[in-house]
Amino acid sequence: MAFSLAASTSTFAGAKVAVKPVAARRASRATAAKAKYGDESVYFDLGDVESTTGAWDVYGEASTARYPGQQEAFFEKGLGRREAMYSFLALAGPAACLVFGGKGAKDAKLPITVGPQKEAPLGPRDKL
Structure with missing residues (x-):
């Protein structure tokens, strides 16, 4: 199996496909970050705290x-x-809860205030 940068074989039709050679990248230089703020990059001046x-x-x-x-x-x-x-x-707050418990639950016809409406149907073997 030969490796060529100029051409490679396609797996579907067997035709040659042109490939450009990849140029080698140069390593970039490492540079330190520099801030341009204040006079000569002074962020905090102990001599003039109020201005800082x-x-x-x-x-x-x-x-x-x-x-x-x-x-x-x-x-x-x-x-x-x-x-x-x-x-x-x-x-x-508690007074409102008590008023709702006494009056509002009856008006809303909650099951606990109405009670059972009809006899419960018997299940298998004539048991509840």
Whole structure:
């Protein structure tokens, strides 16, 4: 069995098929990735932290009374409303389940409230 780059034999008709020789590829050079960002590729500057990460000191003071009185009342009122809503839901949820169990199940004619409608048919050997 001979191997030829110029021509090969087809398995169906036995005709010659022209094949181009494959050129050898050159190995590509390995290059390091370079980033173009900032001055001379400086990502984080310990000397100028505010310009690098942003200013975190928003209000300029570390006291606990940072907000005006009206804003403080707004936030505290929201927390009070949330606690009131949780307590309402804790009481209303089980109450709704009990009301449905008593009234809604009868209106929906669930089998447990209606009871058996007719005698159960007897099975083989006259047993249930």
